[in-house]
Amino acid sequence: MNRVRIFDTTLRDGEQAPGFSMTEEGKRKMARTLAALNVDVIEAGFAAASPGDARAIHAIAGEIEGPIICSLARSTRGDIEAAAQALAPATRKRIHIFLGTSPLHREFKLKLDKGQVIDAIRDSVAFARGFTDDVEFSAEDAIRTERDFLVEALSVAAAAGATTLNVPDTVGYTTPDEIYDLFRHLGDQVERGPEVIFSAHCHDDLGMAVANSLAAVRGGARQVECAINGIGERAGNCALEDVVMALKTRSDAFGVTTDVDTTKIMAASRMLAQVTNVSPPRNKAIVGANAFAHEAGIHQHGVLQNRETYEIMKPEDIGLATDGIVLGKHSGRHALAKRANALGFALEGAALDRAFAAFKEVADEVGLVDDARLAALLAAQDGRGDD
Ligand code: KIV
Ligand code: ZN
Numbered sequence: 534m535n536r537v538r539i540f541d542t543t544l545r546d547g548e549q550a551p552g553f554s555m556t557e558e559g560k561r562k563m564a565r566t567l568a569a570l571n572v573d574v575i576e577a578g579f580a581a582a583s584p585g586d587a588r589a590i591h592a593i594a595g596e597i598e599g600p601i602i603c604s605l606a607r608s609t610r611g612d613i614e615a616a617a618q619a620l621a622p623a624t625r626k627r628i629h630i631f632l633g634t635s636p637l638h639r640e641f642k643l644k645l646d647k648g649q650v651i652d653a654i655r656d657s658v659a660f661a662r663g664f665t666d667d668v669e670f671s672a673e674d675a676i677r678t679e680r681d682f683l684v685e686a687l688s689v690a691a692a693a694g695a696t697t698l699n700v701p702d703t704v705g706y707t708t709p710d711e712i713y714d715l716f717r718h719l720g721d722q723v724e725r726g727p728e729v730i731f732s733a734h735c736h737d738d739l740g741m742a743v744a745n746s747l748a749a750v751r752g753g754a755r756q757v758e759c760a761i762n763g764i765g766e767r768a769g770n771c772a773l774e775d776v777v778m779a780l781k782t783r784s785d786a787f788g789v790t791t792d793v794d795t796t797k798i799m800a801a802s803r804m805l806a807q808v809t810n811v812s813p814p815r816n817k818a819i820v821g822a823n824a825f826a827h828e829a830g831i832h833q834h835g836v837l838q839n840r841e842t843y844e845i846m847k848p849e850d851i852g853l854a855t856d857g858i859v860l861g862k863h864s865g866r867h868a869l870a871k872r873a874n875a876l877g878f879a880l881e882g883a884a885l886d887r888a889f890a891a892f893k894e895v896a897d898e899v900g901l902v903d904d905a906r907l908a909a910l911l912a913a914q915d916g917r918g919d920d
Contacts, residue, residue, distance in 0.1 A: 534730075534755055535788060535789045535790060536755070536789065536790055536791070536792065537750055537754070537755055537756065537757055537780065537789045537790070537791050538573040538574065538730070538732075538755060538756040538757070538791075539572045539573050539574070539756075539757060539759065539773065539776075539777065539791050539792070539793055540572070540573060540574040540576065540603075540732065540756050540757065540758045540759070541567050541570075541572040541574065541575050541576065541600075541758075541759065541760065541761070541773060542576040542734075542758050542759070542760050542765065542770060543563060543567065543760040543761045543764060543773075543805060544560050544563060544564065544567075544575065544576060544577050544578055544589075544593075545576040545577065545578050545579055545605055546576070546758075546760060546765040546766055546770050547760035547761070547764035547765050547769075547770065547805075548560070548578070548764075549579075549765070549766055550764055550765055550766050550767070550769065552809070552811055553764050553809045553811065554809075555808050555809060556808075557585060557588055557589045557592065559808035559809070560577070560578070560589040560592075560593065560808075561589065561592055561593060561596070562804060562808060563761075563804060563805060563808055564577060564593040564596075564597050565596075565597065566797070566800060566801045566804040566805075567600065567761075567801065568597050568598070568599050568600055569794070569797050569800070569801075570793055570794055570797040570798065570800075570801050571599070571600075571792050571793055571794045571797070572600055572773075572793060573600060573601065573756075573792065574600055574601045574602075574603050574627060574756075575593065575597065575600045575601070575602055575603065576603045576604070576605060576629065576758075577589065577590040577593040577594070577602055577603065577604060577619075578590045578604060578605070578619075579604065579605040579606070580604045580605075580606065580612070580615040580616045580618070580619035580620075581606060581607070581611065581612040581615040581616070587615060587618070587619045588619075590602070590604050590616075590619035590620060591618075591619045591620075591621070591622065594619065594620050594621065594622045594623035594626065595622035595623075597623075598624060600625070601623075601625040601626065601627050601667060602620060602623040602625065602626055602627070603620075603626070603627040603628070603629050603669070604616035604619050604620055604627075604628060604629065605629045605631065606628055606629065606630050606631075606657075606661070607630070607631065607632070608630050608631070608632040608653045608654065608656075608657035609657070610657075610660055612630075613628060613630065613657060613660055613661045613664070616628045616629075616661075616664075617661075617664035617665070620664075620665070625667070626664075626665050626667065627665065627667040627668065627669055627697075628661040628664060628665055628667075628668050628669070629668075629669040629670075629671065629699075630654075630657050630658060630661055630668065630669070630670050630671070630695075631670070631671035631672075631673045631699075631701075632650060632653055632654055632657070632670075632671075632672070632673060633650075633672075633673040633674050634650060634672040634673065634674065634675060634678040634682060634683060634686045635673075635674035635675070635676075635677040635678040636677075636678075636679070637674065637677065638673060638674050647682060650686065651685065651686065651689050654670065654686055654689050654690050654693065655689050655690075655692075655693045656693075658670055658690050658693035658694055658695045659693045659694060661694075662693070662694035666694075666696070667696060667697075668694055668695050668696060668697075669695060669696070669697035669698075669699055669732070670687070670690035670695035670697070670698060670699065671699040671700075671701050671734065672686050672687060672690075672698075672699070672700060672701070673701055673703050674701065674703040674704065675699075675700040675701050675702070675703075676700075676701070676702045676703070676704075676706055676707045676711075676712070676715070677704070677706065680715070680718060683700075683719070684718075684719065684722045684723055687700075687719065687723045687725075688723050688724040688725065691723065691724065691725035691726065691729050692724070695729070696728055696729055696730070697729070697730055697731075697732050697756060698719075698723065698725070698729060698730070698731050698732065699731075699732040699733075699734050699756070699758065700715070700716070700719065700731060700732065700733060700734070700749070700754075701734035701735075701736075701758075702733075702734065702735045702736055702742075702745060703734075703736060704736060704738060705735065705736035705737050705738025705739055705741070705742060705767070705768060706738065706739070707735070707741070707745055708741065708745070709741065709744045709745055709747070709748035710748070712733070712735075712745045712748050712749050712752065713748040713749070713751055713752040714752070715752065716731060716733070716748075716749050716751075716752025716753045716754055717752045717753060719731060719753075720752070720753040730754075730755040730756055731749075731753055731754045731755065731756070732754060732755075732756035732757070732758060733745070733746050733749030733750070733754040733756070733757050733758065733771075734758035734770070734771075735749070735758075735770070735771045736765065736766060736767065736768065736769070736770060736771075737763060737765075737767075737768040737769045737770065737771070738767055738768045740768070742763070742768075742769070742770060742771040742772070743771050743772060743775045743776055743779065745771075746759065746771040746776050747776065747779055747780070747787065750780070750787060750789060751787065757771065757776055758770065758771070759771040759772060759773040759776055760772065760773060761773050761774065761801050761802055761805045762774075762802055762805055762806070762813045762817065762820060763775070763813075763817075764805070764809075764811075772817075772818070772819070773793075773798075773801075774798045774801075774802065774818070774819040774820050774851070775818050775819055777791050777793045777795060777798070778795065778798070778818075778819050778846060778850075778851065781795060781850075782845060782846055795850050795851055795852075796849070796850065796851065796852040797852055798819065798820065798851040798852055799820060799851050799852040799853045800852055802819075802820035819846075819851060820851070825844065825846075825848040825853060825855055825857045826855075826857055826858075826859040827843060827857050827858055827859060827868075828859045828860070828861040828863045828864055828901075829863040829864070830863060830864055830865025830866075830867075830868065831865070833858055833864055833865055833867060833868040834865055834867050834868075836857055836858070837858070837867055837868065837871060840857070844857065858871070858872060859901060860872060860892070860896065860901065860902045860903075860907060861896050861900055861901045861902065862893060862896040862897050862900075864892075864896070866885060866889050869885075869888065869889055869892055870885055872904070872907060873888065873907070873911055876904060876907065876908050876911065878908075878911045878915065880911075884914070887914055888910070888911060888914045891910055891913075891914055892907070892910060895910055
């Protein structure tokens with residue numbers, strides 16, 4: 534299968550992070566945006582976490598058509614029932630069960646031995662299958678789990694009816710080489726039917742979530758869990774826009790596709806910023822304000838001749854309408870003349886020299902010169918030229 538499913542967890546792992554909590558209305562708006570983006574799965578929340586989260590999942594399940602709607606659940610009957618109840622109105626629903634499998638989680642968090650963990654996986658997945666035939670199992674902290682135990686845990690989950698086996702790098706510890714090798718190993722060793730797929734869920738603690746997710750895809754993962762603007766616990770999750778655009782832009786390297794409508798990426802990023810009041814950093818890949826902006830004169834000159842000199846993607850492919858030219862103290866005459874022209878000022882010769890000198894002074898003072906400021910400056914220059 535050459536299609537990678539995109540599982541969006543903006544509304545669950547993303548919302549769990551400090552500073553990103555959303556109202557029910559905000560979550561519903563975001564879910565509509567994710568449906569327009571055409572993600573495969575929307576993890577709408579964690580039903581047992583709070584009545585508000587359960588209500589938001591229920592509302593999203595009732596109004597969103599297209600993507601599978603999912604709720605997280607611990608491996609307890611109460612959590613699974615809460616997830617099933619919240620998801621009841623959904624046309625396509627998934628229950629996502631997680632349980633820690635690493636020695637640290639078994640010993641210090643769960644206080645369960647290996648046999649008890651295996652029993653809990655078997656029982657909870659089988660119980661969830663009573664509500665839906667789409668059950669995902671996550672071996673929390675899979676990366677720090679002994680390989681043979683991870684193979685056993687995932688094989689038991691598949692035998693009990695899980696159709697997606699998720700391998701989270703819960704603490705963002707792995708490396709691309711290591712996770713590639715792990716997915717190859719799991720693909721060889723985990724007993725499962727042909728309908729079962731592996732999924733990667735990478736955190737960004739060492740800044741490698743996207744690289745690790747892409748390596749997992751090369752290793753055989755056919756679902757990537759990610760969040761808009763890369764939000765999520767601590768340093769965040771794999772950024773949806775990064776992984777999707779990497780798979781598209783470098784299809785020669787990965788040979789797989791997603792069904793995401795990339796022209797809706799910018800709208801999704803902006804909607805999240807609006808709903809959470811947090812914008813991505815200017816230099817964020819794909820959606821940051823600088824991602825398609827060129828201030829330096831040499832770059833501007835290149836881009837004005839042929840955008841590919843300094844751009845590997847088209848802004849319109851992510852739904853961004855821009856010529857990418859930003860005017861600041863590093864900008865050159867070509868860019869100034871072009872923007873002035875667009876604003877209705879034809880500049881040549883001495884008039885361009887004068888305007889350029891005045892523009893540099895203002896840029897030194899204010900940094901970026903937006904259209905309103907530039908128009909005022911050019912109008913003032915026009916007046917001077919007439920004297
Ligand atoms: O990071 C993690 O392990 C998780 C699981 C609940 C999938 O978010
Ligand atoms: Zn996570």
